[in-house]
Amino acid sequence: MKSNLLRKKLAGLQTWDKIVRLDKYPVTDLKSPVARKLIETGREEMARLGGCEMPDFVTPEAIEALQLESTIMESSAFFKPIVGNPYLTPEDPKLPVDHPNRMTEPTRVGVLAYDQYPRDSLLRRIYEWDPLMNFVGEILGLPAIYRYADPMGGLNLSVMQKGDYLRWHFDQTDFVTSLSIQTSDVGGDFEFVPMTRTETDEKYDDVSKILKGDRQKVKIIKNHPGTLVLFRGRWSIHRVTEVTGARSRLMGLFGFDSKPDVKSSAHLYDIRYGRSSVLEEPPTFEDYERASQK
Ligand SMILES: O=C(O)CCC(=O)C(=O)O
Ligand SMILES: [Fe+2]
Numbered sequence: 001m002k003s004n005l006l007r008k009k010l011a012g013l014q015t016w017d018k019i020v021r022l023d024k025y026p027v028t029d030l031k032s033p034v035a036r037k038l039i040e041t042g043r044e045e046m047a048r049l050g051g052c053e054m055p056d057f058v059t060p061e062a063i064e065a066l067q068l069e070s071t072i073m074e075s076s077a078f079f080k081p082i083v084g085n086p087y088l089t090p091e092d093p094k095l096p097v098d099h100p101n102r103m104t105e106p107t108r109v110g111v112l113a114y115d116q117y118p119r120d121s122l123l124r125r126i127y128e129w130d131p132l133m134n135f136v137g138e139i140l141g142l143p144a145i146y147r148y149a150d151p152m153g154g155l156n157l158s159v160m161q162k163g164d165y166l167r168w169h170f171d172q173t174d175f176v177t178s179l180s181i182q183t184s185d186v187g188g189d190f191e192f193v194p195m196t197r198t199e200t201d202e203k204y205d206d207v208s209k210i211l212k213g214d215r216q217k218v219k220i221i222k223n224h225p226g227t228l229v230l231f232r233g234r235w236s237i238h239r240v241t242e243v244t245g246a247r248s249r250l251m252g253l254f255g256f257d258s259k260p261d262v263k264s265s266a267h268l269y270d271i272r273y274g275r276s277s278v279l280e281e282p283p284t285f286e287d288y289e290r291a292s293q294k
Contacts, residue, residue, distance in 0.1 A: 171233030185245025
């Protein structure tokens, strides 16, 4: 049973130094010189590229446990193929067909929601750990930072299997924090164009060129397992290329915001999770295993 093996691995991960590379990322002491330096470098990268990559954030033992727990749960992810534009809005039929608002692409990504996460999940423990959230807030230069007050949206696992693709898009949230758990054999790269648009200029011509295949300003993040990424997806258009190998791409997505009480809309619940009611009690890993054996 995979869940027995997972229990053994989790039992060896009781203290944070076994889970997070505190030697490299001393997030429990944000005043330390090493942490100050990381925050300074992170802020500089955020300003220049709109994103910041922190490799080896978690230990190899933690990655093994995260991969195992995700594999146990993966077949319960919700998949809904959609065709959509880069703004995650309905198309506006009044606009010309070559306007980026009307340029759509198919997308298929699976998602596991926060309420599907077992109480003793390692990914849940990492998401709910204040030192990580506070570190993220420091890099973003926020006066305060909160977890989403959303029982489904707070923590997500993005599951991309062979043939899955996440289209070019801008996020509707200010920033995304992700932890790479498993990469695909081939494909599944995160591509982005730094600062594609601004608050005052949509730069439709540039967006249109990117959608038509202009690669000039495209940057690629390979996302090795254990890498923590902060990304301002509202301004930088991004996508995940098609996963073409057999191994699934698994990515933990942490919902933090500069405001308290952030919740998802009923529409998002429907398209992202395929349901409107929240689970009263999260399943256990054993429940997942039983379900996949049926
Ligand atoms: O999976 C990723 O690396 C990015 C996901 C993403 O862009 C999103 O969920 O909006
Ligand atoms: Fe995104």
